[in-house]
Amino acid sequence: MKTKTIFFALGILALILSACASATQPDIAMPMNNNDAPMMTVTPGSMMAENPEAAHMMEPITAPNVQPATESTGGHPLEFREENGIKIFDLTTKAVQWEILDGVTVTAYTYNGTVPGPMIRVTEGDLVRIIVKNELPDPTTIHWHGVEVPNAMDGVPGVTQDPIQPGETFTYEFTAKPAGSFMYHSHFEGDVQVGAGLYAPFIIDSKEPEANPPAVDKVLMISEVRMTDGQTYAAMPMGGMEPNYFTINGKSFPATETITVKKGDLVRLRLMGIGQFIHPMHLHGMPFKITATDGHPVPEAAQLTKDTISVAPGERYNIEFIATETGQWMLHCHILHHTTNDNVEPGGLMLMINVVE
Ligand SMILES: [Cu+2]
Known part of the structure; x- marks a missing residue:
């Protein structure tokens, strides 16, 4: 009985001492600013053991x-x-x-x-x-x-x-x-x-020839990929699998194609979202009309005039504009992280439309 009482008293004393210590010392466990915050990164593949069903995604x-x-x-x-x-x-x-x-x-x-x-x-x-x-x-x-x-x-x-x-x-x-x-x-x-x-x-x-065919007609397929430590991963919207490269037709800026058109040309771009992220694509200098959605023509009276169009996974938009202004005009995603290559700007979803005389 006596021994138990002594241990109980010692335990109470230890609790009091530790409470005093934490009251008088700065709380070193909390970061003072963001730079001191512990790095929380998820390594691709690290979730495999937790969820074997997801293994194929993380490899x-x-x-x-x-x-x-x-x-x-x-x-x-x-x-x-x-x-x-x-x-x-x-x-x-x-x-x-x-x-x-x-x-x-x-x-x-x-x-x-x-x-x-x-x-x-x-x-x-x-x-x-x-x-x-x-x-x-x-x-x-x-x-x-x-x-x-x-x-x-x-x-x-x-x-x-x-x-x-x-x-x-x-x-x-x-x-x-x-x-x-x-x-x-x-x-x-x-x-x-x-x-x-x-x-x-x-x-x-279509079987019937187009009444007003464009001078330039380009498909632009938008996607993403992840590269870590020399390994390629299919990017997807989940922890550790976010993309760090963004591609138009399999290329990141400045390796994306430059589209050269003549002033006055009708230009058609067929935007296709084949990746797993939404990309609001913005054209500098010249507004465009949306002439087809998901392959289907939009009646002329219903064609919106826009300069930014969000292309979601699976969607296709035909956009058309007349190249009225000479110069180098950029088409790019307006989620601006998507215009980087492994976090370095410029890159990713950008391409130049070069309008010449
Ligand atoms: Cu984007």
Whole structure:
């Protein structure tokens, strides 16, 4: 009994002493300013153990024997052959080393070795066959985003088809409709594979020639990627996976294309949000009209005149303007962190429109 009482008294004394100490000493556990705050960073891959379901999202993009890309730009029209009135396109999914910027090369999953993949451009009503050979280390499928395909061609793994396994080939076939600006992209682990580069434009021209065709007609696919310690990650809006590079057609400024047009030209830009973030794209100098949304034409009386258009993931906007003013005009995202390369400005989602006499 006596021993217990002594220990109890000593315990009370210790509590009193520690309370006094904390009252008289500065609270060294609290940072004095932001610079002293402990760095809270999340390393990609660190959440894998906590959530095995998320493991595929957090792993770097890798493949055996990844070679440098043989092309330096993507999104160019894909050649096709015709058999019995069917336009036949060949796509191969494969990993390459893709330069997004001088000195910055990512490991990309691609269609035919470029980011974006090659543009499929056909006319409304065309019968189209696309033969896909999967040379990735992972299964894949293709979804024809916005194109009105038969259900069995929709590319949703486990729903409309089995995934195309590594080494396998799958054939998609459908009638191209309606006319408009569309995309094709992976639908297998899309959060990883699309961010890794498996996306491309799919343009369906209308049967009737345009009354007022633009002098310049460009597709601009907007995306993001994360590079950490030489490893590539598919960027996504979650802790540790935010992008630090932002790309237009697979390139970050100043590696983005400069679009040169003549004064008086009608210019059409087909903005496509294929990444996982919203990008309010702002054009300097000249307002534009929104002439199509998600591939569908906007009646002239309903065409908004704007200088900034938010392009959300999956959306497409055709914008058109007459290049009335000469000079170097910038098109850029107005979330200004998105105009940086690994936090250094300028970079990312910027490109120049050079209007000449
Ligand atoms: Cu942005």
